[in-house]
Amino acid sequence: MSASDCPLTKMPDVLRAALECADDGIVIVDDARRITYFNAGAERIWKLAPADVLGGDAAILTLKCLQADPVVDFRDEISLIRRDGSRIKATIALSSTTIDGTVNHIIFARDVTAEAERRVRIGLLNAVSDQTNRAVIIADVEHNIRYVNSAFTALFGYTSEEAEGRPAAELIAGCHTNRRAIAKLVKRLMAGGRRGEVETLVYDKSGEEIWVCARLDAFRDNKGRLRHIFALVEDITESRQLRSLQQLIMSALADEVPITEIADRLCRRVEEIAPDVVCSLLHVDAAGLVHPLGGPSLPEDYSSALDGIAIGPDVGSCGTAAFYGEPVLAEDLDTDPRWQPYKAMPLATGLRACWSTPVKAKDGRVIATFAFYYRESRAPSNWHRRIVDACVDLAAFAIERKEARAEIARLAYHDILTGLPNRAQLRHLITTAIDACPTGSHVALAFLDVDHFKDVNDTLGHAAGDELLIQLAQRLREQIGPEDMLGRLGGDEFVILLPHRNAESAEQVATRITEALAAPLRLGSKLMPMSASIGISLYPDHATDIDTLMQQADAAMYMAKQAGRSTHCMFNAEMNGLTEQRLAMIAALRRAIAEGALSLFYQPQIRSCDGAVHGVEALARWHDAVLGDVSPAKFIPLAEECGLIEQIGLWSVREACRQMAAWRRAGLNIPSVSVNLSPINFRNVTLAARLQDVLTEHDLPPDALMLEITEGTFMQDGAAALETMHAIRALGIGLSVDDFGTGYSSLSRLAHLPIRELKIDRSFMRDIEKDAGALAIATAVVRVGQGLRLTVVAEGVETEGQRKMLAELGCDVVQGYVYAPALAPVAFERWLIEHCAEQARAMLGQLEVKPAVAVKRSA
Template sequence: MSASDCPTTEMPDVLRAALARAEDGVVIVDDAHRITHFNPAAERIWKLAATEVLGRNAAVLTLKCLEAGATAEFREEISLVRRDGSRIKALVSMSSTTIGGATHRIVFARDVTLDADRRVRIALLHAVADQTNRAVIITDVGQNIVYVNSAFTALFGYTSEEAVGRSADGLVAGRHTDRKALANLVRRLMRGGHRGEAELLVYDKDGEEIWVSARIDTFRDSKGRVKHIFALLEDITETKQLRSLQQLIMSALADEVPIGEIADRLCRRVEEIAPDVVCSLLHVDAAGLIHPLGGPSLPEDYSRALDGIAIGPNVGSCGTAAFYGTPVLATDLDTDPRWQPYKAMPLAIGLRACWSTPVKAKDGRVIATFAFYYREPRAPSNWHRRIVEACVNLGAFAIERKEARAEIARLAYHDILTGLPNRAQLRHLITTAIDACPTSSHVALAFLDVDHFKDVNDTLGHAAGDELLVQLAQRLREHIGPGDMLGRLGGDEFVILLPQRNVESAERVAADIAEALARPLRLGSKLMPMSASIGISLYPDHATDIDTLMQQADAAMYMAKQAGRSTHRIFSAEMNVLAEQRLALIAALRRAIAEGALSLSYQPQIRSCDGAIHGVEALARWRDAVLGDVSPAKFIPLAEECGLIEQIGLWSVREACRQIASWRHAGLNIPCVSVNLSPINFRNVALAARLKDILAEYDLPPDALMLEITEGAFMQDGVAALETMNAIRELGVGLSVDDFGTGYSSLSRLAHLPIRELKIDRSFMRDIEKDPGALAIATAVVRVGQGLGMTVVAEGVETEGQRRTLAELGCDIVQGFLYSPALPPVAFERWLIDHCAEQASAMLRRLDITPAGEDAVKRSA
């Protein structure tokens, strides 16, 4: 069939012309499925000429709606495949009509590819907008909302349906929104300005505050006319506003800003981000009293009225919150029973409600309260709760940091053990007292040093020594005047500052203290006798500067000690000479140690059973080129005082081992050498290792060395000292208790210690022949020592009667001037040869050998 045969020829010309001009493609198909009309728009859609399709089967158009059995009515957007293989989106609709008595189907098709692509792009933009966590608002030029994303719904609570068509200002702005800033920004954009940003306080559907960063811009048409206003809103409530509080606190602490100023800055910042509150921070001290820290918007008289109020169960919001440790809300101060005694002042300045939250330290103490006041009866919003949650933590951090720094400062100027001012603070107090001293008045300075304090540490341990110092400080506090000041320099040295006191007055204070110390102190189950030596100097009589004044009081105190202790002395010019001599002696001792000027002398120890030599005790000696011979009784305590005793002890061990090794190499058999060590040596955990190295260096067996220790070395509670003693005993080196019976030895403890030898103190020797008490003590020591399998040595034996008595008691070893004083090595060698000869002569006499034979023995010795 040709195109001229199509039924479309039956159409009126007017209709044909209209279809030719139609924008939509029009296809008419007869009841035989032949295409009878194909207008120019259809040619463009299918890219087929009418001459190619008219009269042909409709299947050439690949439309399912034209297939047999398809519904008569159809409307759908389809993907259309054209002859060249390209695809377009087409909106296709079909309906049936009667033409010339026959049923025809008319298909209308429109190319909607561009619209479909636009819809896809819009859908993607919607998807992207809904995926972002920033709220999107698009309004028309009248600021009426035309679009919001899902983030807007999540942030503000309004659905798209609730938001579209409403004014953006009316929807999210509120009482404290800065509408003026927002209006200025929009006005500038409408005039062609660049996009702008602003931080705004806005409100959600429930009226809760939200801080947002708003980035606002416009959409314009091709002619530059504003068509829409676009706003991108980011919630900065947490990330910026609350973080700004943290930054404020941290920077203020770093700058060492006073805590009151920090509190004020915090309150001001809170009131900026929460404009409907008045903020207050109160400190709660250890006594439970309130003190204003920050509250710049509160009247000063109101803050002053709060100062010193004690917290309690019905003390407003803050006092009650601090008392119970939980937040307290008073929505109406006028009627709240907790506020009745306190409501007049806040109501007078327009404050109607108060919400207070306790600020707690890490240990749970309430150290402050953080409060919001409101100008109308109300409860806090969620935003307020978030602010308070942040501020409570920040406030706790700031206050604890300041408390810690205050404690550090206190420790820097106060003694940790007694709480008294320390050396640094005492200097300040002395300076202040001198500056305030009237021209005709004096300032007295008293140095107090505990007598025999070292013995307490050595015998009862450092814990007991610390307790003694604490009790002593308390007793001293009780016996000085209200204007006097007590401080601790360190160790057992105290200073008493006596402003406006002359010599007589200062001496009365010293006498009162001596009397107060006459009563023993109780340390656990023991009553400890107590005394102190006191030195006094006066400003301006003795000195006009602090250092000299303190040195003079120190010198006077040493004079009191030399005078027998438990007394006081006033500084005199002669004491300067003595103080200088003491300093010179310390310097000379240090020099002697450095230059090897110390030496050892050796005193023999003799067996009671046969008179043979048991060993020697090595005793330190010091001969100075200027000072001459310096007594050990003088330089050993000095060495302990100035920290040289440990060095001297280790030197003594090394030198004694060297000498013993030299004697043995020369054929002089000395079984053992005893060396005195200080308890300080035994606190060194490396002592056993040092001894092992020294013995190895001189190829000596461990039993060639005996270490003499005082009772204090093993009576201390120090675990390190006991571990050191056990390590020495395991090494094979002997331990001897020197001066046994003069201290506070525990026999039960002695039985479990690695002790090999006991030495009876020389003080019991003087009267052992005539004093039953001395004899009883010596007897007890011998019985205890031998009962524990120890060797007993008596020192200080000077007479044959003493030796005989000790021999009768069964004492194992004796040493003293009866046999020999301590001798230098060469002199001791001569003595040893003579002693061996005498021993040999005695043996020969017992064997009844002739004098000639005796001479031969002497020559061989």
């Protein structure tokens, strides 16, 4: 077929030229399926020359739409396979027309391979965009949204149809959105500047606040012209804003910031992330009175007016929330009946609503309220509720920690048993009294020691001894004046500070005390006679410095004991001979150590879970041929004063290990022995090596030895002591913190110490069954131990009720009179055999009961 046969030969030249210049491929096929026209565009698409196709069969085009019979109109995008095997994407449009009575099929073809690939890439980008949890926004240069991903819809609630075409600011910005920062960043991008990010509040479709971090960048064409602005929006409500509150509180607590400053910082930070609220934190004391802790945006006179108000069922939002222990919302202060007596001040400052939430301690007590005030009548948003959920926990943690530290500080300066000032506080009080003493006046100092106190402990137990000391303190308080001060040094020793008292006046006080103690005390069902020996020294007549004054009062007290007890003595120069007696006692102690006259008694430690022996504590005892039984409360401080304490500690370790080895050879199964060491022992860098030598000598494994240390060990000379402690733990020897809870150490520091065990001080045991405070402290120590995976041992357990309560708390081990006092080795062996027999009988009894139960069930 020639070109003259083509229908287009009858068309004007202009039309033919236009078809030849068209980008699309144009092919004409007659009714016999022969190609009659093939333009330049078709050459490019099929990669065929006109000479190769004109007049030829249309099958060469590989178009299935031409194979139908009859041929029908067709329009679609297809995958076109060319004669050389290559493949392209093409849109094909086929239509049929009749020219001069002849049917012709006109095919329009366009190569859309690049466009199809671009669509695939866009589809992939959309799929990736929809997979991210960050919202994607693409806007044009007029700031109208052109694209959002599915994360945008999930975060803000708008579908892509609702968002596209609308200005971004109209959609998600609100009254507290930082429009200035966003506009500044957009302006910088439009001027060709670098990308950046901004943190701000935005709002979802329902009007709820969302804190986001928006990272903005620009899309430009090949000529560098700005075409679109891209925003990657991340919800930072949880990850940054709420965590910033936690970081703020934790860092403030770590820096020992006062609780009022912590509350102030918390409120200020909350008001930054929730600009439409005014924040307040009130403390609720044990008496149910509120005290402002933080409220920097509240008027000062309003906060002051709240101080001391008692909580109740109709005391505003905060007082009511604290009273019921539930959140309270007052959407309109002017009409809310609970606010009528209190509404004037907040209304005058433009505050219209208040939402208060109680802050509770772990035991359920309401210890504070956290409140949001609003300048309009409204309820809290979801964002506000999330803030409060975080803040009430943080506030509870901060307040409880500060209360605990205050209690620890109080314990550091007050005796736990009697509540009196302890040795550290007494020194401060005496120094203050001496500094304030005017010329010509005096300060008297009286040392009081209970006569035969050891007999009470030995015969009636430590609980009776503690009760005696408590009643004694009460009687002493009744006999001194309002300016006088009473304190307890420790054990059965008390100090009475008598400002503005001369010798005669001080002796009158001592006489009254002696007479008041003449009446016996009632300890349970027993009447216990009581007396005390009192020594008095006088400032400035006897000494002008506190240490000498205390030594002289102590010397006078010993003189009163030698005078027959139940009396008092005023210091005089002749009493300096008492120093010689103390030197004689020191010499006797040195001989006792050298000659092996000291001995160790052993008190069992019993596991709460099954009653098995956990270990024993070795306790030093001294019986002197002249002095008789000398209490450890006497000779241990004396040994510390004269530098013998380190020798006693090492002797105790050697003797305890010797006894453990002997018991093990005899077949007595005692897991470990605990030995008390002084902080001075831990200053010796060779301690670990010496301990290893002792264990090797007696062929004992390291875990057979537990060393008990006080908190003072790692508070004084901390670095050196800690190095020694690590060396000891590296050997496998256990370390136990003795008397835990009576010191003033940091819990965060405790977590990094190489210890294996905590011992609850016996002073907490006495009232654990009836005193919520003692129970709370014991519970706290057990929880600390559990949290740090330490064994917790309670010492001084004397009743079955105490033992059961400790077992319920999860205390691992108990030690005390409820099982046995400290016993000599032979006596302890008898006790151990009886205890093991009792355990066996109990186990046998359980085995005998089980079959009977089984029979009953089967019946």
